[in-house]
């Protein structure tokens with residue numbers, strides 16, 4: 557495949573940044589999107605140019621490191637797919653593809669396509685834990701958990717913290733991420749002692765980090781590679797109202 561790429565290049569946080577056009581040729585349709593960028597970067601290095609900086613780690617859709625706007629869509633055109641799991645066969649020979657970093661006030665650009673997602677860490681540090689007695693590990697089924705609760709908690713726990721939900725939201729809101737983190741602990745018996753303080757602390761942390769509010773646009777769940785459902789935001793709001801009203 558031969559493609560025209562328009563890629564956001566930004567030398568550092570203070571640089572203004574701009575779109576730069578590159579032609580790439582002979583790309584295998586079976587290459588992943590990141591492998592296609594690897595091919596371009598090899599060429600840039602050989603030509604003495606600076607390679608395009610982008611985040612990645614596992615390249616198998618589980619770590620949450622990768623992510624970029626591809627033709628204006630977080631993680632690109634395939635539903636429930638991370639950028640590292642997106643393959644070039646989903647594009648056409650001769651396509652023009654725009655590639656940009658996440659655009660959100662709380663995720664400042666570090667370089668090219670790499671953004672600082674430390675604001676997510678602040679939300680997790682505010683309440684993404686439980687307090688449990690130390691000592692010998694309890695038997696696996698010492699605490700009975702209804703299957704429906706276990707399944708819902710597991711679904712919430714599949715959030716990989718990629719930040720696509722924030723990038724897609726017109727308000728730059730982190731509500732889907734926070735909702736997933738609050739739900740996966742709040743649905744379990746082990747998460748009950750801190751359920752009220754957790755939701756208050758995590759909401760405060762996301763507000764302080766500069767994320768916007770939720771207006772139910774629903775863009776977040778549409779681009780989420782793990783299909784985190786929008787109803788978890790309703791659950792988060794319900795937990796928050798109960799917590800602040802002392803119910």
Ligand code: SF4
Nearest residue numbers: 715716718719721780
């Ligand atoms: S909710 Fe989905 S889009 Fe948002 S950080 Fe988690 S996995 Fe990524």
Ligand code: FES
Nearest residue numbers: 613615620622640
């Ligand atoms: S590199 Fe780990 S999810 Fe994409």
